[in-house]
Amino acid sequence: MANASKQIGVFPQNRKVCMFVPDDIEILLCTEAIDMRKGADGLAGLVRDILQDEPLSRKLFVFQSKRKDRVKILYWHYNGFAVWSKRIQQGKFNFPAGTTGGMTLRRTALRMILEGVDLKTLSQQLHRTA
Numbered sequence: 001m002a003n004a005s006k007q008i009g010v011f012p013q014n015r016k017v018c019m020f021v022p023d024d025i026e027i028l029l030c031t032e033a034i035d036m037r038k039g040a041d042g043l044a045g046l047v048r049d050i051l052q053d054e055p056l057s058r059k060l061f062v063f064q065s066k067r068k069d070r071v072k073i074l075y076w077h078y079n080g081f082a083v084w085s086k087r088i089q090q091g092k093f094n095f096p097a098g099t100t101g102g103m104t105l106r107r108t109a110l111r112m113i114l115e116g117v118d119l120k121t122l123s124q125q126l127h128r129t130a
Contacts, residue, residue, distance in 0.1 A: 021060065025058060025107075026057075026059045026060070026104065027059065027060045027104065027105040028047075028059055028061050028102050028105070029095065029096070029103050029105050029110075030046060030051055030064070030101075030102050031095070031097070031099065031101060031103055032050060032100065033064055033065060034072075036063075036065045036070050038072075039083065040080075040081035040083050041081075043072065043074040043083065044074065046063065047061050047074065050101055050102065051101060051102040052101070053102075055081070056076050058076070060073050060110075064095050068092035068094075068095065069087060069088050069091075069092050069093070070086070070087045071085065071086050071113075072084070073085070086114060091116065093114070093116070094113060094116075094118035094119060096109070097120075
């Protein structure tokens with residue numbers, strides 16, 4: 001069972017697990033900033049309108065705020081929508097730039113974003129050392 005799920009975010013010193021993501025789940029990032037007052041139904045509408053996808057599918061849909069200090073993740077959980085959210089106190093989430101609409105993320109990229117890693121800077125540093 002431990003292999004079926006992996007941690008996305010963990011509080012400092014691994015005290016509490018924030019979220020588990022199955023190995024085989026697809027993750028879609030909405031590259032447009034959204035109104036974070038939206039709940040599950042509003043986010044499901046954005047999945048249909050912006051991401052052109054079905055919110056009842058077995059996928060995670062990731063949304064970001066205009067200030068990039070908040071993130072919401074919508075997913076269908078057995079018999080209803082679930083929304084996971086995070087707001088950081090300082091700084092901002094470093095989401096990758098993409099085309100209008102959405103883009104697919106790997107699970108490791110989502111985990112790093114939620115932990116505050118700047119993927120663009122990390123990529124530049126890796127290319128310099130290669």
